[in-house]
Amino acid sequence: MPTRTVRLNGKTVQADYESAGSDSSPSSEQLLYWLRNRQGQHGPRFGCGIAQCGACTVLLDGAATRSCVRQMHTVPDQADIRTLDGLTDGAEPHPLQRAFVSLQAAQCGFCVNGMVMGSLGWLESRIAAGNQAVPTEQEIKDFLSGAAPDNTRNYLCRCGTHTRIVAAIRTAAKEMLG
Amino acid sequence: MTTALTPSRRQFLTGAAAIAVAFSVGTGVAEADAGDGLVRIDDTAGEADQSWLVLTEDAITVYSGKVELGTGVQTSLTQIVVEELRLRVGDVRYVQGDTLLSVSQGGTTGSKSIQNGGVQLRQAAATAYGELRRRAAAALHVDADKLSAADGVFRAKGRTVSYAALLRTGSSVLPLDAAEPVLAPRDYKVVGTSQPRVDLPGKLDATFAFLHDIVPAGTLHGRVVRPPGRNSRNPVIGNLDRAQAVEGFVDVVQHDRFIGVVAATEWAAARAAAPDTGITVTWSDGPALIPQADLPTALRDPANHYATVVEIDDGVDPLFAQADTVLAAQYFTPFQMHATMGASTAVADVRSQPDPVTGIQATIWSGTQNVTALRGAIAGLLGLKPAAVRVIYEESSGCYGHDGVDDCAADAALLSQAVGAPVRVQWRRQDEHGWEPYGGAQAHDMKGVLGKHGITAWSHLIYAPTANSRPSAGNPGTLLAGALKGLLPDPLPASSVDTSGRNAPITYDIPQHVEARLIKSFETTGPASAAPVAPLTYRIPRTTALRSLGGFSNSFANESFFDELAHAGGHDPLRLRISSLPDPRAVKVCTALLQVWDHRPRGGDGVGAGVAFHQYEVVNAYVASYAEVHIDATTGKVQVDRVVVAHDCGLVINPDGLRNQIEGNVVQGISRTLKEEVQYTGDGITSLVWQSGTPGAFYDVIRFNEVPRIETILVDRPDQPPLGAGEPTIGTIGGAIANAVFAATGIRVRELPITPDKLLGGTS
């Protein structure tokens, strides 16, 4: 079995991954399964397996990535992967985690991995691109709806926690930019 | 009554010295069981009806069959317990939903966790507090009424004794004492405050373990391969060699129409089960379902009914006969799904022999709402005694009723039994959307008569499939795997009352006739028979309990029709509701909306507002909702811009938790009103995914940028018992939006969902 070595939440980790097919049409185990089953990550979750809900979102080299459809052979060696499991810095929760808790922005909480990791990637890339503006409520809603210039992927919450999730992201964004 | 703990109770309790109070949920006062050990797995455990509040030096523990379903119930129950014990918010441990440790109180359904559990738990905590106080009085040699308590310490005359020290003095097993006084609401310090949810920090840093994170050592992975249609038959498995060649392949399991694949890893299982990389299955077509487009007519066709239920008859026939004008309208809602966020998952560990100590042969981890019923049904499926099966509840994603989780547990059990190892089954999204049990399509025939001052006669005829096909302990055919294996489900229900007919009756002071025609979901043994006939052949998709059951559709019809009559009579729709409601609490939630109502957009220019009211289940929480919409003139798309909900569910335990639940009801209600519809052709479901890049059916749900501003007005009634809040609001949303759409456009949409085609094609 081939092996992949990545930086996972700041640590170098290595594990095999399953693969099949030929050189011209390879296929391999999804990043989601690899992270959950071989790296013990519980943040990314299986919601749909078809890139339509966001529950499996991780940051792959800084970009929000739907790990349920991302096959391991396409993940470069030495890639930098961040998951919800590694978001707390030491004992210090990330502003997004804090805001979701303080605004009680969850019901079942199954979806929040997607909103936290997705908006983290989004906010960090906006900031990296020099955009220091706190996103408006509408910008956040459009981002989460896959209707933003920089994101076409929809995020789902079936419990209807939408307004709190948007408020939590905006609160965290203020803190990240403050 | 104080008795020594029996040895079996000592095993059950975590500390040697304790106070244990027995209580039951949903009934009056529990009996204390002074006999055999409480925690006993036997065939009749499901009939026992006890929960336990246990105080030891180390912990406060509630043993309960109730399960937390993403609604913050646990946090609210904790507030109730610590209040009566005069403690601040601290940890109360819950051992819930494990058939080995707790005895069933039925499932977590119908938003009743607080309503039924809370009141009993409060009395149990008061009983425990009473015992502590008696011990404190003895310890400090004072009258009990001289004692004060705070933060785990009793005080009297400058002397103190801690709860911990009192608990060390011995064990008491007490019946719930209904006479033990509870705190007066004005003395509440914890109840009525917005306590943060105890589970959220762990859900935000991924340390909280959902069901999906449970993978015992040596667990294999299973996938199911469903038929293409409800009635497909005679499967023939091909390309077995291709599956066998997948690295990690373990087995293909078949019981008639139940087919599953087991492998060492998820990816291997997925590949061995996929038609392009693993097995292929060919099926012969079964009979088609009633075509989707024909449903409104077919539901009304007597050939599809097995029973008629007259729910209420106030003798309205003469009123209709004498009326100059009878107004009538027909409504319809489609099949809709729970569509839980995480595809159903379960783990089963079925051994060839029972454990010599516990007698357990099969252990199932499931997100079920009813561990006891599932245990019985799975036992039958596996050919085991219920005593040999242990079902452990683990939290899954929000379910909103009876969704796919029970069926998934049965899948895992069958696969584990076949391969002799623990198996984790995770459905694909397509399995979930295609095979979960849906909320039923319903049709409604409404009739009403207007007098000078309002509505004088009312009739509601519903055409409804079953709203309950939950697992039943005695019949494995109630599980999808059982039915695919060739077993038959339970007969269809004999009644609609408070199920498919939930909220079909109105609580306005108007004489009414409410009648239900019950729909044959499958072929039965005769024209008026509710019993399935083999081979099981569905006429419509399988249906069950979806959030508020028939209440969503029934209230949509009632509240839309009320609006039609109000307009026909020239009445203000909200004020006509207020003048027609006899119950002051009902009036109060409606008048709470008057201010926003009187400043509503004037309507008619593509912008409008509507209201709706109902009292959940006719006797529980009161909800009035206001919705404001605008309609895009070119696309016909309805956007809800603002929703205001006035809500009275008695004593409010946790205001912020309550608001969170109401908001969730609003959002899901909008989604069901504007977007959601299960699609099928022949006998196969086609809306198998959330969205589709290419043309094709999908199950559309609300997006973030379609969610309006939501405001909640909580009417707190500290002197009234707490009522469930998980479902009451959703039923008002369909009517409020449809009424707002009418105000905005003059078009009365009587079929959900209110999609653009209905407005572009409609006439005012």
Ligand code: FES
């Ligand atoms: S699980 Fe990956 S997007 Fe839904």
Ligand code: FES
């Ligand atoms: S909180 Fe349950 S799906 Fe979002």
